[in-house]
Amino acid sequence: MDFEQVERALDALPGLRPDGPGLAVGVYADGKALHTAVRGVATVEFGVPIDSRTRFDIASISKQFTAACLLLLERDGRLSLSDDIREHVPELRLGVPVTIDQCLRHTGGLPEWYGLQAVTGVPFHLMDEERLLKVLAGVRRTAFEPGTRFSYSNTGYVLAAVVVRRVTGRSVAAFARERLFGPLGMDDTVFRDDASVPLPRMAYGYDGAGARADTQESAVGDGGLVTGVADLAPWFGFLADGRVLGADVRAALLEPTVLAGGAVLRYARGICHLAAGDLGDLGGYGHAGGMHGYVGNLLHLPEPGLGVAVLTNHSGLDPVGLSIRLARALAGREPAHRPAPAGRAGGEAARTALLGHWHDAETDATLTLDPAADGGIAMTGPFDAVLALGDDGRWRGQAGSAEVWLAPEGGRLLLGHAGSIRWPHAYEPCDPPGEGPVPRGAWLNDETGVLAVLDEGVLRVGLTFQATVTPAPAGTWRAGPFTLRLGADGDLLLSGFGLLGLRFAAQPEGTAPVGVPSGLV
Template sequence: MLRKTFLFLGLLLAPAIAAAGKGPDRHRQVDALFAPWSGKTTPGCAVGISRDGVLDYARGYGMANLEHDVPITPRSSFLIASISKQFTAFSIGLLAQEGKLSLDDDIRKHLPEMPDHGKTITVAHLLHHTNGLREQGQLLNLAGWRGDDVYTEADILWALTRQRGVNFEPGAEVVYGNAAYTLLGVIVRRVSGRSLRAFADERIFKPLGMTDTRFRDDHTELVPRRAWAYSAREGGGWRSSVPNVDHYGATGLFTTVGDLLKWEQNLIDARVGGQALNAMLQTSGSLNDGTATGYGGGLRLGDYRGLRTVGHDGMDGGYRTEALLFPDQRLAIVALCNGSTLVPADLTRKVAEVYLGDRMKTVMPPAVKLPEAELSVLAGNYWSPLTDEVVRLEVKDGALRQVGVPTAFVPIGDGAFRPGESMHVWRFSAPTAGSPRTLSIKDAWPTFRDFTPVTAPLPVTSVLATFAGLYRSDEVDATYTVRVADGKLAIRWPRRDEVVLDAVGGDRFVGSLGAVTFTRAASGGIDGLTISSRRLRRLRAERLGVAEAPKATATVDPR
């Protein structure tokens, strides 16, 4: 009880202490990190830091509501987006402890409406993102939902139960996605007989004294002290960016930095749930070949500069959030932000350096210099046979970059690059006789994705006309119209704006919806198309009408 009292008093008094200049030097260093977001004309963040379970600092920076001049405080409530997943996983773990389900259960035991994809998808596959299910938001977008539409649990189930394909065989890969955790939320309700909201409130939030925390299952519900969310407007300024969702499990939790620090402490002392459940949440899943995924139960398991970390980030609408725990040093850092251009994952790690910098190692691979001529030979279009993704690279302002992405690639030697200051690795192989240069990408997950150069020539305008037509996908109940507009292909479907497709070679194109690949019948005529991205592979649409043989040969457009 005494600890709770100190925590509450700390939350109330921290801003005043900082304003009076009485905080220790480390607090002033934290303030400096968030200084760009501390004004009255921008969104910002609430930040909370605890050491050994005791609040060390909490403060708000920037505005919770730009229209009404409401500042962010430590008691401001934020949608924490994907940080919600660990509470869904914890609820599943509680039910497993009670013998009401098993992590080895086929999900169709609890979700009989899900299609049989030929291989068993288990509850554990959902927890660890090794399930292969297509991304729910992208499915609904391709079915015609707009960004400001209300997305419901029923809508997501409608889309998932229509799917005839998956991204990969369960356990073969790890690909982060939201569909799994929406389904886990449904499983909690069906197994326990109570909504995830009611279950988590009774079994997690009330026992931990998280009185400002709740899953929101109705987007019209009023949330006390809510921080509104914003995204950057082209040309300057901000616009409202609050997601309209009536589903939860993958997202949907509103909380404050003070409440979230109570939960972070539970990840250490396991006061609620016990050590066995705590260990389950913090144990990595594994692939069929035994490779550890680095993802537990709604938690990313990693390290930062040589120190073990447990945490998660979140992104939904204009909300950007991060909860980061250094369990061995008993340091927890929470940053809840309400502007789309903020990167709390970077900020929390800079805060960690203030507190733990003397214990950290320098692990960032050093940059090496490469002449622009060597960079130029790496530019071009690359395609992944595994995922059907297309990556486009260019040399701009003296650096290798992804087309449309500002982050420069930093060469680190032996054909490898890192994007900016991240630890991701993009590695190019040297071409050999009979084999072209290839690209392998390793991001936050343990395995590389291999890409090969797209060598097919770009189609000329007369060839583009052969792709035009209507294409139907029953999996999302949508018909797509492909036409030639201003010398490029464009695709449109009901209720969505037309998307321009850039040719990358042969039958492959890219646009804001991902990679679009046209397929051909044995006659050579185009009989359909597939749409692919990182979290959704080869969603097929059949061409309506008889496939026609190509009318011209694809050659490089001389323009």
């Protein structure tokens, strides 16, 4: 295996400086690290270089470890994944049953807690497990009938960590240390459930502009695992054949999700099978993660028995794209499709057919496609990107959006991201933004006790959120990361940031916030 390919790939990464935040890469086989490569520093302020034992917050990559804890408890006979989550967390007031397994598979319809944090305004550094549970206890409505759809929600994994504590009397950090990391010999790996406690060899996090952006919250399970590329080798051994923890746990971890209607999804339990084409003719599975100042990706390819991990303390890097390129190269596969030269035959007609406004009915998200230079497309919506027509007929993102793609399919438009578990989303043509005034008024969400106020084109929600409101396609308005829609009954529906139609009931004219909603602080 030519590990010089790894070094050359890192040398070619734009935006990396020897004295700036960087990354660590691990290549694994048979539970051993065959090669590690590092660039940049763990702490810009002190010039501490990254090495193979530098620890990073791996964010949502943590989910597979949480899921393994629940699988061990099921094997112990302490719980069943088919248990209603309310059996173990009785303070939840959900109006319908949601199982532990639906929490692990993102099929429970639970509102995203990061979205709830945004609308309540409770600071991240205050959002530990206890306080977050108080917020979640008010939730009564799911976004859809549990088990019928997939909607990525970190909430289910926080609740899974709560279940571990309720069943064992110990935190998920303590349980994982005893049942996962200890047996595997992962001594540098820990769930960081108190972000105020310093950790040796911990990399500071930085955003894409180089500013400090460290993780602040102490609620874990959905994320919060801290590790380094040297310490991940035994986990790749487990992913390969179930060693130490058991082949039964491995098989259950990788079991694809089947929805109530029979549809089979790539997502399993805390880990995801890669989409066809991500790695050419190779199969594989993994999970990405991203949180303030940290992004990463973990891949395992069973056929060549190869694992790749990319962990960074630099939010401007693309570990998903890098890990896929490295895995393909190390496995001897051709590189992924690249954009064709501008002006290729048929490109202008293909572009013209896509220009306009599009709407995703499941998430209420919208996007607009406009012409860009050199035959490209400028996309605005969930995020902004410039795309060029690729040799596979897909429109692919340029520069920092290289893993984003658009593809027409039967009158719809698929928006995808290579290696992502949340994509693709299907968009239909829709009406352009309206020209009428932004509505005014006040609306109350009875699950969080939070008031939303629209006045003079500005939305104010909860303790801190404030954003200018602008008309958006499909009869919606956009306010920061959120899409707003008025229901037929006059209620305000708020979507985005993992929330799907969070309902705010119209209040009498002149209603204004008074004090702090109960239970938020």
